[in-house]
Amino acid sequence: MKINRKDFLKTGFATGALAAAPAVQAQPRTQGVDLEKYRFHPLHRFSNDEMVIEREQQGKPHAGKVLAAIQPHSDDIPIFAGGLVAKLIHEGYRGYLIRTTNDDSAGSGRTRAETMLNDERDTAAVAKALGLEKVYDLSYRNHNLDEINIKELTARFVFLIRLLKIDTIISYDPWVPYDNNPDHYITARAVEAAYTGRWDYPEQLDVVQPHGISERYYFTRRGPQFINRIVEITSHIDTKVRANMCNVTQGPGGHNGRRLKQRLAQQGLKLPILGDTDESADFNYIKHIVLDLDSEVHRLTPSDREVGKPFGLEWAERYYYRGRIPSKLDGYIKQNAVRL
Ligand SMILES: [Zn+2]
Numbered sequence: 001m002k003i004n005r006k007d008f009l010k011t012g013f014a015t016g017a018l019a020a021a022p023a024v025q026a027q028p029r030t031q032g033v034d035l036e037k038y039r040f041h042p043l044h045r046f047s048n049d050e051m052v053i054e055r056e057q058q059g060k061p062h063a064g065k066v067l068a069a070i071q072p073h074s075d076d077i078p079i080f081a082g083g084l085v086a087k088l089i090h091e092g093y094r095g096y097l098i099r100t101t102n103d104d105s106a107g108s109g110r111t112r113a114e115t116m117l118n119d120e121r122d123t124a125a126v127a128k129a130l131g132l133e134k135v136y137d138l139s140y141r142n143h144n145l146d147e148i149n150i151k152e153l154t155a156r157f158v159f160l161i162r163l164l165k166i167d168t169i170i171s172y173d174p175w176v177p178y179d180n181n182p183d184h185y186i187t188a189r190a191v192e193a194a195y196t197g198r199w200d201y202p203e204q205l206d207v208v209q210p211h212g213i214s215e216r217y218y219f220t221r222r223g224p225q226f227i228n229r230i231v232e233i234t235s236h237i238d239t240k241v242r243a244n245m246c247n248v249t250q251g252p253g254g255h256n257g258r259r260l261k262q263r264l265a266q267q268g269l270k271l272p273i274l275g276d277t278d279e280s281a282d283f284n285y286i287k288h289i290v291l292d293l294d295s296e297v298h299r300l301t302p303s304d305r306e307v308g309k310p311f312g313l314e315w316a317e318r319y320y321y322r323g324r325i326p327s328k329l330d331g332y333i334k335q336n337a338v339r340l
Contacts, residue, residue, distance in 0.1 A: 052321070053311055054231045060092030067095040067168040068160065069132065070191055072145065072183035073103055074123040075244075075251035079290075080219040081170050082130060082240035083233025083304065083317050088168070089131040090236065096164055097127040098136045100153065100187045105142040107250030118249035125246035129239065136160060146182035153190040158201050161194060162208035173218035173320055176225045184221070218320040222300050229321035230307065234314040237304070241287045257285030291315075 069085050071077040077085060077097065089095055102116050103123075109115030120137060127135045138156060140148055160166065172179075174188035196212050198205070217229070233240065245253040258278035264270055273288050274281040292305045308316030 050228065052229050053313075054229055056087060056232050056235050057091050062088060063092035065093050065167045066165055067093045067170060068098055068164065068166045069095060069130070070098045070100070070157075070169060070171040070187065072100045072172075072181070072187045073106060073142070074099065074119045074126060074249070075247045076172070076184075076221075077170070078126055078130075078240065078243040078247060078251065080221060081217070081317060081319075082243045083236050083315065084170060084217060084231050084319070085130045085132070086236035086239040086243070087231065087233055093168070095130075095132045096134050096136065096160075096166070097123065097130070097132045098138065098157075098160065099123050100138045100140055100190075101142045101145060101183050102137065102139040103142050103250065109249065115249065122247050122249050122251070122253070126243050129243040129246050131239075140183075143181070143183060145186040148186070150186060150190050150193070153186070154193045155201055157191055157194040158196055159204050159208065161196055161213060162204060162211045165209075165211050166213060168215040168217070169213055170217045170219070173220045173225055176220040176222065178222045179220065188218070214324055216322045218322075219317070220301070226320045227318045229319045230311050230313070231317045231319060232308070232313045232315075233304065233317055234308070237287065237291070237315040240304075241283060241291065244286045244290065245282065252286055252290045255282055257281035257283065260285060 067085070067088055069077045069081065085095065103119035104112050104116045107115050107119055107122075109118050123135055123137065127133075138153070140153075145153075169191060171191045172184045172188035174185065174192040179185055194213070196210060198210050217231075218225075244251060248254045255278070257274055258281045261270065261274050261278070261281040274284050292303045302318075304315045304317060307318050308314055
């Protein structure tokens with residue numbers, strides 16, 4: 001049937017089809033767009049920034065790989081990345097702990113020197129609790145890392161990367177704003193700048209071999225941060241708790257749990273979540289209060305339980321992750337190459 005244009009227009013108006021057209025145009029331009037993909041400004045995203053849920057794995061899939069957990073202070077890695085370190089070690093990594101400052105301004109001790117000693121001992125205990133093989137204490141002054149020549153710190157990292165053949169680095173994110181502690185951002189930027197090509201610090205190559213980093217996990221203690229990886233740590237949360245318990249001098253360790261239990265008992269009260277013994281109170285105080293309910297840190301960022309919740313995970317940590325970027329040309333060749 002031939003449609004008479006005049007009739008079609010008339011019919012269109014009669015049924016409202018054309019009348020509806022302007023309303024369609026007026027709808028928000030985001031309709032049908034997956035907004036999750038645009039949580040960062042599109043121009044600021046990298047092509048490999050898809051959100052990944054890194055689940056716990058069976059066996060030793062990372063056997064043969066080496067990680068470095070790098071922190072300015074004895075309590076940073078345990079609080080923000082203790083679960084990831086425990087997970088990767090459990091899954092086959094070998095690892096080292098590198099601490100850039102001497103923590104001489106943080107924690108308890110009758111003198112500054114005694115505080116340093118206490119922090120040094122706590123750091124060694126943290127490494128042991130997380131299954132790390134050795135601590136490298138670089139011993140710059142606490143709260144004063146912005147007074148150093150950052151190239152010196154970078155060169156020390158490059159040497160350690162080559163010496164220990166480090167594949168994976170876990171560190172503070174070098175590019176997040178609003179962290180007022182120079183130890184955090186100077187350490188992070190020195191890590192970020194630790195290029196290990198054959199022309200970088202060539203004199204080192206008389207004693208160590210060239211070696212490059214493959215993967216980086218960056219955490220922050222304050223937002224905002226690019227997040228592209230959620231790491232499941234449910235099976236490793238108790239190891240993370242034990243690592244935090246080692247930080248008696250400045251961190252959340254010590255007898256906070258039993259002190260709270262005793263204070264409540266004097267008022268005729270108890271918190272069942274703390275358990276019945278002093279030991280359970282100290283453990284559960286870290287697990288359920290410091291890492292979940294309330295702590296100075298998690299008033300600023302989501303707790304490990306809150307991070308996991310939207311993804312159906314009981315406990316999780318969040319990171320900006322950077323790995324090797326696959327070659328687009330390789331992919332194109334695989335899909336399009338034909339026999340000669
Ligand atoms: Zn710190």
